[in-house]
Amino acid sequence: MAYWLFKSEPSAWSWDDQVAKGDAGEEWDGVRNYQARNFMREMAVGDSGFFYHSQKERAIVGIVEVCAEAHPDSTTDDARWECVDIKAVAPVKTPVTLEDIKAEERLAEMVLVRNSRLSVQPVTQTEWQIICHMAGVSSDI
DNA sequence: GCCAACGTTGGC
DNA sequence: GCCAACGTTGGC
DSSP states (O other): OOEEEEEEOTTTSOHHHHHHTGGGOEEOOOOOOHHHHHHHHHOOTTOEEEEEETTTTOEEEEEEEEEEEEEEOTTOSOTTOEEEEEEEEEEEEEEEEHHHHHHOGGGTTOHHHHOTTOSEEEEOHHHHHHHHHHHTSOSOO
16 A cells, blocks of 8 residues: 655646545546656555645645556657546545645655645655644544 | 746757 | 756745
């Protein structure tokens, strides 16, 4: 069981859009970055992730689960690009903002802080637990 | 709206 | 294979 973070501009694909897809989930398509793609290739069905809104909001707003392993990205014919499917599990009780994360010294090594431009990133188990606590959700989803 | 950081492209 | 130029992302 691994943990991840998925970043999206809410104007392009928001948490509400994700929730509307229900348990069927949706492709996390459109990723055109090798690092992000490689992380998706490592994902397994049942892995958990945070759903993060970038730009204006800058906060973790929900919990998602990987519901399909990496497969070709349907939005391109370019065979290099793959993506997983994810489904919404639950909204967080309290959104955890980037500011909150930066203020927590135990989260200083998070990829979100270190490499803000990476749209799909790994989260350690420790980071997962700290953030779930901050968000008011159970860490054993 | 600006700009820093980063990734990608293409010329050499 | 290097590196300059360019484009994109996302925080501020």
